[in-house]
Amino acid sequence: MSATPIAEHGHHHAGPITWPRETFFGTASVGKIGMWIFLLSDALSFAGLLLAYGILRGGASTWIHPGEPALGINFTAVLTFLLICSSVTMVLGLAAASEKKRKEAVVFLGLTALGGALFLCGQYQEYFGIVGHGLTGEGLNFGASHYATTFYIITGFHGAHVTTGVIYLTIITIQTARGKYDHDTNKIEIAGLFWHFVDLVWILVFTLVYLIPQ
Amino acid sequence: MSHKVNRKEYWVIFVILFVLTVLEVAVAQIPGIGKTLVVSALIALAVTKAAFVALFYMHLKHETPWLRRTVAIPLATPAVYALVLIAEASWRHLR
Numbered sequence: 001m002s003a004t005p006i007a008e009h010g011h012h013h014a015g016p017i018t019w020p021r022e023t024f025f026g027t028a029s030v031g032k033i034g035m036w037i038f039l040l041s042d043a044l045s046f047a048g049l050l051l052a053y054g055i056l057r058g059g060a061s062t063w064i065h066p067g068e069p070a071l072g073i074n075f076t077a078v079l080t081f082l083l084i085c086s087s088v089t090m091v092l093g094l095a096a097a098s099e100k101k102r103k104e105a106v107v108f109l110g111l112t113a114l115g116g117a118l119f120l121c122g123q124y125q126e127y128f129g130i131v132g133h134g135l136t137g138e139g140l141n142f143g144a145s146h147y148a149t150t151f152y153i154i155t156g157f158h159g160a161h162v163t164t165g166v167i168y169l170t171i172i173t174i175q176t177a178r179g180k181y182d183h184d185t186n187k188i189e190i191a192g193l194f195w196h197f198v199d200l201v202w203i204l205v206f207t208l209v210y211l212i213p214q
Numbered sequence: 215m216s217h218k219v220n221r222k223e224y225w226v227i228f229v230i231l232f233v234l235t236v237l238e239v240a241v242a243q244i245p246g247i248g249k250t251l252v253v254s255a256l257i258a259l260a261v262t263k264a265a266f267v268a269l270f271y272m273h274l275k276h277e278t279p280w281l282r283r284t285v286a287i288p289l290a291t292p293a294v295y296a297l298v299l300i301a302e303a304s305w306r307h308l309r
Contacts, residue, residue: 024280036281040288047292054296058304077239081232088228091271095219193272200267207260211242212253 035190039197042161046201049157050208053150063147063214069138071151071210072126079122080206083199086115090192097176097185106177109188112195113169116162123159127152151209158205161198168194227270234263 019027057063064070093108121130128134135151142152172191175181181188238259241252269275274282 024278026278026281028277028281033281036285040285043289044292047289047296051292051296051299054300055303058300059307061307073239073242077235080235084228084231084235087231087267087271088224091224092221095221095224098219189273196267196271199271200264203263203267204260207238207256211238211256213242213249 029186029190031186031190032193035193039193042197043201046154046157046204049150049154050204053154053208056146056150057212060146065145065147067139068145068147069135069140071135073210075122075126076206076210079119079126080202082115082119082122083202086112086119087196087199089115090195093176094185094188094192097181097188100182102176102179102182105188106173109169109173109176113166113173116166116169116195116198119162120159120166123155123162154205154209158198158201161201165195165198223270227266230266231263234259 019029021027025033089108089111093105093112096102096108097105124130124134126134127136129137140148140151142148168191172188176188238256241247241255241259268285274285
């Protein structure tokens with residue numbers, strides 16, 4: 001199939017560029033399929049970490065050792081809600097951009113990046129404590145137990161994804177404000193895929209790491 | 215985005231995700247339910263939430279069946295062997 005969008009030279013083109021129909025992937029752009037393939041490989045990295053965690057925890061006679069703090073479910077539930085909110089602002093931002101409402105798109109995309117930044121502040125509070133003691137101050141030390149190490153590696157790897165997402169979305173927001181995506185919202189949609197994936201993985205991490213009872 | 219924008223659908227999904235999250239937190243903390251049942255319920259709720267995000271926010275619902283399969287099959291495989299390996303580790307410990 002040709003990789004050239006049909007309306008590449010259409011300066012007065014309205015809405016997103018339409019890609020030629022391909023037998024298996026329809027009108028999905030090459031960039032979108034590329035992002036999906038990347039997300040799959042990234043998902044398998046998370047799968048490897050979660051599998052190791054599951055085997056270690058399933059085979060342990062004691063998971064949380066005396067002196068180690070339990071994880072705060074209610075605080076993390078608020079962080080989960082924050083990511084769900086940032087997912088809805090992401091789709092609303094893309095919707096506004098595809099309807100050529102540039103200002104509205106910039107507001108929603110900016111809110112999405114802000115949601116991610118607030119999530120990172122929450123994670124910092126949880127680890128190190130801005131108010132009160134963080135988990136590190138309460139005796140959850142990296143390398144001290146399978147519980148501590150798997151916790152920091154899994155949530156840290158996810159946090160690295162949130163950080164990447166905040167930088168990625170900030171760039172996309174600035175480009176949107178400059179009008180770069182006025183005629184083609186494909187790049188906003190691809191950034192959205194990455195951001196929703198970060199939310200999707202957190203849904204699983206929240207359940208497996210925080211909610212599964214002792 | 216080749217389909218029409220449906221903001222109402224986005225908000226419906228948002229409400230569903232919120233309700234399911236509240237339900238998860240409740241299920242995890244209510245005493246008196248068997249552990250196997252709690253764990254099964256929590257994983258079912260999480261997978262449901264993840265599927266809603268993928269289908270409606272990542273627009274997989276509007277993609278071709280082959281793109282959906284390209285995503286779903288490589289994820290289903292590790293889920294199956296994870297189940298086997300974790301069950302095996304837990305069984306050896308309980309024995």
